[in-house]
Amino acid sequence: MGFSQGLSGLNAAAQALDVVGNNIANSQTVGFKSGSVSFADVFAGSQIGMGVQVSGVSQNFTGGVLGQGNSALDMGISGDGFFRLVNEAGSVFYSRNGQFNKDADGFITNAQGMYLTGYQATGTPPAIQPGAAIGPIQVPSTQMPAKASDSGTMNGNLDSGSEVIDTTANPFDPSNSKSYNSVTQVDAYDSLGNKHTVNVYYVKTADNKWTVYSSDTTAPKLDANGDTVYQQQNIEFDASGQLTTTPAKINVQGSPYSGGNALDFDIDMDGMTQQATDTAMNSPSTTGYPPGAVNGYVVGDSGEIIANYSNGQKQTLGQVVLSNFANPAGLTSEGNNAWSETPASGQPVNGISGTGNLGTLFGNRLEASNVDLSQEMVNMIVYQRNYQSNSQTIKTQSELLQIVTNLG
Structure with a gap:
């Protein structure tokens, strides 16, 4: 059994090193959540174990530090919650990466082309209507019409x-x-x-x-x-x-x-x-004002997308929705800084920034990766030593077998 035990140790240590390598590689990825590996021993009806196995890789959903954004539509979440995204097929994803821009049609999208969702402002002047449906947020660049003084x-x-x-x-x-x-x-x-x-x-x-x-x-x-x-x-x-x-x-x-x-x-x-x-x-x-062209956008702490116009006026164009889960660790990673819902995560609870158990959304901010490089370097050394030690048990077993063979 010595060979199988050592081999299981090598495989487990290699997978642990993979997790560390992935964490280090994504230490500069906006909104990335570090992973950690869990081990379990293996028994097969004997008092001596059969070795070790990786029982799972979990993600650490603690928040990263909020830094300065690069775009007026960049956003960061302090506390719990995720941005809610949909792709062109209508599938829903969740992310902590708040790097957003406008597409050609004025919709707010991430780098993968998924649409940021929330409440769209409607009416004249635009406002968030009670009971509005959640959907992709569009920020048009059309001119604000004039308003007569009343x-x-x-x-x-x-x-x-x-x-x-x-x-x-x-x-x-x-x-x-x-x-x-x-x-x-x-x-x-x-x-x-x-x-x-x-x-x-x-x-x-x-x-x-x-x-x-x-x-x-x-x-x-x-x-x-x-x-x-x-x-x-x-x-x-x-x-x-x-x-x-x-x-x-x-x-x-x-x-x-x-x-x-x-x-x-x-x-x-x-x-x-x-x-x-x-x-x-x-x-x-x-109360009146002349027509105005869009000068830019800002994101308020409540997630409101506010347009600034050349006539000195402001208008709310939409409001970002955040989502949270009873068990975020149950989410499935889909790559591209996105997760999807599973039965283990529970159903999402949607709301606006700062309500319920949702964190606060900040405009022109980005959440850094929560990878602790110092800890990852220590983990890498530990897993490397573990790998070396398991390889040594295989070497020792090989030498013992050679001795037995020579006795024959």
Whole structure:
């Protein structure tokens, strides 16, 4: 039996060295999970064993270190979970390798052409709808359409020490600077994305009392005589400088411009105050914007794929789904940094980053291999010694047989 025992030891040590070699070879493979070999003794109805066998090779699914990614669509998982991938045939695979790019059709794929899955944003503006189906995520590079301004906000301070305007002697007239105390410009956009400049004028008519006028200076609203029509709103403050008019809104109206619809929306002034300091408005704004081209993408920590546009806007285009298993060690390795489900692994539990027992997904990060090179070098030395020792038992058995043969 000595030969068979030694031979089994040689085979087991050789397989163990194969596992170590594979680990070392993949020490720089993104998302790779190291393997470890398990041994079992062999008995065949005798008190002396028949040798050793490799009972299995298991994978270590502990996380690797997250490093900087090379692409805006690179992703890394900290904690438990896998990226869910499908191939063109619809077969589902799971991976920890977060190296992704877009294909010609805008789908997010890995290097093997498998599609990253998740929730696709739909609607206008795009959003993740409740109950959305899981499928390949597509990030189109189409232009974001313009949005007409339908509301605005303006807050700041009106100087309580401003001169009261005699509206009888100086009726409101934008061309007469003595007929108003100050003016603020607000940018707005029509249905085609044409930019309009809206002027908002402030006229102090008495202590704590003001009249606010507005005009779309780009495409003014005109009356029957061709004169500009100004919208107006009276507002009042108390002795503490707090606004008492509610709601305080100034309407903006204009005329159609370059094919776009006329402006017609309200600017909310509820945040206005009146104090003994200079008049100053805090970045007045409206909801509209011009059309924009895609400037790039970012991946949020919740797995949202967010597009940045040249008009300063952002839109969510999709959200990555993660999967986890009751027994990840039961997954079958399919190569190319991918695994597939088996009865031993259990069925996948799908969800978004940071929910349930799923880890956190980070954009522009990549998970390094979890191979411990120092430990692998030690294992290699141990298995090498084991191989040498088993070869020595075979050599010894051969010498004993030679002695017996010589006795004959």
